[in-house]
Amino acid sequence: MTNNTSTDILNDVLETLIDSAHGYEKAAEIADRTTFKNFFSRRAAARRAMASAVRNEIMQHGDTPESDGTILASAHRVFMGLSAALQDNDEAAIEAVESGEEYLRMKFERALERDELPPSAKTLLRNYQGELKADGRLIDHLEDATS
Template sequence: MTNDKSISILNDVLETLVDSRDGYQKAAEVADREVFKQFFTHRAAARNAMIAKAQAEIRYLGGEPAEEGTILAKAHRMFLSISSALEGNDEAAVEAVENGEEYLRNKVNDALANEELATTAKALLSGFNGELRADGRLLDHLEASV
């Protein structure tokens, strides 16, 4: 098991976390109802905390975190394209965020399935996985109120 593989995996997840944060920020900007704006703003802050933890783990493993905003060829920039799907429509905002969150959950699950992932990185991503599942339940509840 090498740290290089774990660093690469974590940087891949980090890029998607940045996209998630950016998507939540955009959704907060375009949402109509205050409850949606608050929810999206809160989730963006939660993603910032996850980003900081991922960056710290990458540094702990001896790597350099991917630069925020850097577009790498393999990065999937789902969240950055949601502005075209959102036009002051709460339902569209929730749906776009849900799609992005599903992508992020799959990315984390794929990372956790990698046998070369360092134990500390696996523990970090397992914690993220729990938070992402809880976010999914919150989004389901939010969607039901649209």
């Protein structure tokens, strides 16, 4: 990349995308309805694809991408596991991914505000912002369906 700061920024986004994929996988496990399980599984696959694209962007510039999610996300996954043990249902799954999606959108916005990112990285992240917003709206609809 153009500098270590841009690599750090993209690795931060990458870690959050990995965390998001793990979160969706867990949500698919705890959801009751097949339609919700399928939705969460598709979103996990989409997050993995986004992570792969960000990973490739980092490698194209000769840098090393992160290989797994954050320590904070590991703690969040443990919490989700405990929550799921107490409350295996659609509402718990939706609640878990909803907070994760908001965090991911914030990460993208913060990264795009940084001048250190090269244009190719900004274009990549901007291309995914629409998908993130659409996912947020879909999750809102799922939440309404469980109310």
